[in-house]
Amino acid sequence: MSKVEVYVTYKKSILDPQGQAIKAATQKLGYSEIQDIRVGKYFEIEVDDEPQTAVKKVEEIAEKLLANPNMETYKVEVVQ
Amino acid sequence: MSKVEVYVTYKKSILDPQGQAIKAATQKLGYSEIQDIRVGKYFEIEVDDEPQTAVKKVEEIAEKLLANPNMETYKVEVVQ
Numbered sequence: 001m002s003k004v005e006v007y008v009t010y011k012k013s014i015l016d017p018q019g020q021a022i023k024a025a026t027q028k029l030g031y032s033e034i035q036d037i038r039v040g041k042y043f044e045i046e047v048d049d050e051p052q053t054a055v056k057k058v059e060e061i062a063e064k065l066l067a068n069p070n071m072e073t074y075k076v077e078v079v080q
Numbered sequence: 081m082s083k084v085e086v087y088v089t090y091k092k093s094i095l096d097p098q099g100q101a102i103k104a105a106t107q108k109l110g111y112s113e114i115q116d117i118r119v120g121k122y123f124e125i126e127v128d129d130e131p132q133t134a135v136k137k138v139e140e141i142a143e144k145l146l147a148n149p150n151m152e153t154y155k156v157e158v159v160q
Contacts, residue, residue: 001115009124019123025145029141033127034137035128036125037125041121042089043099043102044118045116045117046114046115049113057113061114
């Protein structure tokens with residue numbers, strides 16, 4: 001059994017209103033050090049396969065289901 | 081400048097309907113190896129501080145703003 005993580009975020013060129021709203025909230029709480037916040041989706045996927053094959057399968061799934069290629073980029077990482 | 085990542089997921093005891101829906105979609109696409117999918121939120125935060133202090137500040141922000149302590153858990157990691 002393998003555990004794979006996927007991180008999906010907006011491309012840098014895409015405005016992230018949710019991130020901007022959270023940043024404004026942190027400023028109100030007094031955290032002036034916060035320069036930027038970008039919000040994305042995070043997936044923990046358990047795959048009944050060994051890691052190399054699991055990663056290939058999850059990359060296919062990320063491409064087809066988890067990320068919108070026009071606006072988002074994704075990263076896939078094996079955890080175990 | 082430090083870059084800190086936060087991962088927020090539902091506690092194990094909490095049902096994750098979104099994860100279940102995506103799992104069902106992967107099964108339809110023929111990925112029968114997928115055993116479980118859990119969906120969460122992912123934050124990339126840039127902090128104008130050195131890493132140790134940045135992590136402490138982001139943990140406070142995660143506790144106050146990013147995660148609902150009743151239903152969610154969070155992990156904080158320094159990237160650079």
